[in-house]
Amino acid sequence: MRSRSHVFGFVASLLLFPSALSRGAESAGNSVENSVVKIFATVRYPDYFRPWAKLAPMEVTGSGVVVRGRRILSNAHVVLYASQVQIQANQAGDKLNAAVEFVAPDIDLAILKLEDESFFDRHPPLPHADALPDVRDSVMVYGYPEGGSSLSVTKGIVSRIEYVPSMFRAGNLLIQIDAAINSGNSGGPAVAGDKLIGLASARLDGADNIGYIIPTEEIELFLKDTEDGRYDGKLGMYDELQTLENPALRAFLKLPASVEGIVVHKPNTAIPNNPLKEWDVITKIGDTPIDNQGEVRFSPKLRVRFPYLIQRIAKDGKVPLTIFREGREMQVQMPLSTKRPMVIPSLEDRYPSYFVYGPLVFSEASNEFVSSFRRSDFGYVGPMLALGGSPLYRRIGDAPAYEDEALLIVSSPLFPHRLSTGYSNPVGQTVKSLNGKPIRNLKHLVETLRDCKDEFIAVEFDIRGFETFVFKHAEMLSATEDILSDNGIRSQGSPDTMAIWNAKQAM
Structure with missing residues (x-):
C-alpha cells in the first residue's frame, strides 16, 4: 500500500508538469495522423442512357489509411470507376501515384497500392482494434472533408451498432457515431485510443450528427479475402x-x-x-x-x-x-453464396454492355439503370413504365427464371433516322421477342440478329399499351454504319457483343 507522502509527490508532479498528462494522447494522435492520407481520384462513371460512352471526368477527393501489406484502405465509392488515383500524406507537398488493386462495392471498401512503396517506410499501418467498441465509447474521426485542405479531426461517441440487411447482397455490420462526417471524410479512420475501430463511410442526409463507419471486423474479412489475389465476396443466406x-x-x-x-x-x-x-x-x-x-x-x-x-x-x-x-x-x-442471383443485378464496378442495331441501342437492365431515371432527363419514364407493368419495375429483386436470363432493354432514345419514323420513344422498354422468338439476354439478341434471314424484324416489348417496332432487316444493317458515324460512336457494340457479332465471319 502506498504511503500518503508518495501519493502527494505523484500529484505534485502532475501539477508541475501537466504535459505528462497529454503526452500519451498526443503521441497516439501523431501516430494516427501519420497513417492518414488524402485521396485524389479522376473518375468516369457510366452513362447508362448512352452506354457506348462514359460521363465527363470528375475530380473526387476522399480519405484513406495505411494498412498491413504496404497498402492503403479506403471506401469503394471514392475510387469506383477511377481512371487516375493519387494520394497525399498529411503535411506532405507531393502527390504519389496509386492504383486500385481491389474494390468491393458490396461492402464499400477498396485497397490501393502505390508505385513507390518506400512511402510505407515512413508511414506505418495503423493497428486495428480486436473487438467492437461499446455504445457511448469515445471515437475520433480523421480525414479530409470539404471546407479546407488540411487534416480534420472530429470527436464523438458510438451511438449504436447494428447489422444492416440488404435485398441484393449479404448484410454488413455498421457502427453509428455522432462525430461529424462530411463529404471527403469517406475512407478516413475512426479511432479509439490509438487503434482503428472502423472506416468512415456515410452520413444520413437530412439528419444531424448521424454518421456510419465500417468496423474493423468487416475490414479484416475483406483483407483476408483478398490475400489470395482476388476478392470473392461475403458469404450470405438469401432465403x-x-x-x-x-x-x-x-x-x-x-x-x-x-x-x-x-x-x-x-x-x-x-x-x-x-x-x-x-x-x-x-x-x-x-x-x-x-x-x-x-x-x-x-x-x-x-x-x-x-x-x-x-x-x-x-x-x-x-x-x-x-x-x-x-x-x-x-x-x-x-x-452459403457470395451473391444473390438477380435478374436485375448491380453493375458493381463494370461498364454496361451494349449493341447498336439501326436507330436502336440495346443493353441489359441493372439496378443502376433503374435508379438513374429519377436523376436524368427521363424522370417521367420511370412512372410510365411502372404503370404499364414493365418487368423493369415488376421484377426488381427477382431471381432469374432460368440460368442465363437477363432483362434486355432499349437504353437510349431512337437515333434520328428515317427508319424510326412514327415510333415512340422506347427508352427503358424491355424487349420481349424478335419475330415472335423470346429473347433471353443481350448475347442472345446479337446472335439472333446476326443469324437472321428474315426480310423483316419485329421487336415486341413487354409492357401494356406500347407498339411493336417493325423494320426491314437489310435496311437496318446498311443504316447502322451511317448512324454510328453521325452520332460519333466508335463501335457498334461493347467488346463482348462485338465478339459474338463478328463470329459470323467465321461461320
Whole structure:
C-alpha cells in the first residue's frame, strides 16, 4: 500500500508538469495522423442512357489509411470507376501515384497500392482494434472533408451498432457515431485510443450528427479475402424469412411455447439441395439461439440480426443451423453464396454492355439503370413504365427464371433516322421477342440478329399499351454504319457483343 507522502509527490508532479498528462494522447494522435492520407481520384462513371460512352471526368477527393501489406484502405465509392488515383500524406507537398488493386462495392471498401512503396517506410499501418467498441465509447474521426485542405479531426461517441440487411447482397455490420462526417471524410479512420475501430463511410442526409463507419471486423474479412489475389465476396443466406411474433402464425405452425426463431417464408431456390423448406423455423445459428424477431444476443448490451454470425462461424462455405420442422428439431448444414442471383443485378464496378442495331441501342437492365431515371432527363419514364407493368419495375429483386436470363432493354432514345419514323420513344422498354422468338439476354439478341434471314424484324416489348417496332432487316444493317458515324460512336457494340457479332465471319 502506498504511503500518503508518495501519493502527494505523484500529484505534485502532475501539477508541475501537466504535459505528462497529454503526452500519451498526443503521441497516439501523431501516430494516427501519420497513417492518414488524402485521396485524389479522376473518375468516369457510366452513362447508362448512352452506354457506348462514359460521363465527363470528375475530380473526387476522399480519405484513406495505411494498412498491413504496404497498402492503403479506403471506401469503394471514392475510387469506383477511377481512371487516375493519387494520394497525399498529411503535411506532405507531393502527390504519389496509386492504383486500385481491389474494390468491393458490396461492402464499400477498396485497397490501393502505390508505385513507390518506400512511402510505407515512413508511414506505418495503423493497428486495428480486436473487438467492437461499446455504445457511448469515445471515437475520433480523421480525414479530409470539404471546407479546407488540411487534416480534420472530429470527436464523438458510438451511438449504436447494428447489422444492416440488404435485398441484393449479404448484410454488413455498421457502427453509428455522432462525430461529424462530411463529404471527403469517406475512407478516413475512426479511432479509439490509438487503434482503428472502423472506416468512415456515410452520413444520413437530412439528419444531424448521424454518421456510419465500417468496423474493423468487416475490414479484416475483406483483407483476408483478398490475400489470395482476388476478392470473392461475403458469404450470405438469401432465403426469404419472416418473424415469429404473431400468435396466429404460431398456432398455424403448431409450435410449442418453448420454440423461438425466424420462419422460412421462401427458400432460396438458387442453392442446389437447399436443406430449408417453407415454414421451417430456424431456432439456432451454431449454438446461439435466435429470437422471434430473428435476432441473437451478441453481448449483454447488444442484439443483432442473426445473419451477422455467418461471417463468424461459417466453415467451408456452410453454416450450421438448428430448425424446427413438423414437430421435431433437426440440425442442417446451410450452403452459403457470395451473391444473390438477380435478374436485375448491380453493375458493381463494370461498364454496361451494349449493341447498336439501326436507330436502336440495346443493353441489359441493372439496378443502376433503374435508379438513374429519377436523376436524368427521363424522370417521367420511370412512372410510365411502372404503370404499364414493365418487368423493369415488376421484377426488381427477382431471381432469374432460368440460368442465363437477363432483362434486355432499349437504353437510349431512337437515333434520328428515317427508319424510326412514327415510333415512340422506347427508352427503358424491355424487349420481349424478335419475330415472335423470346429473347433471353443481350448475347442472345446479337446472335439472333446476326443469324437472321428474315426480310423483316419485329421487336415486341413487354409492357401494356406500347407498339411493336417493325423494320426491314437489310435496311437496318446498311443504316447502322451511317448512324454510328453521325452520332460519333466508335463501335457498334461493347467488346463482348462485338465478339459474338463478328463470329459470323467465321461461320
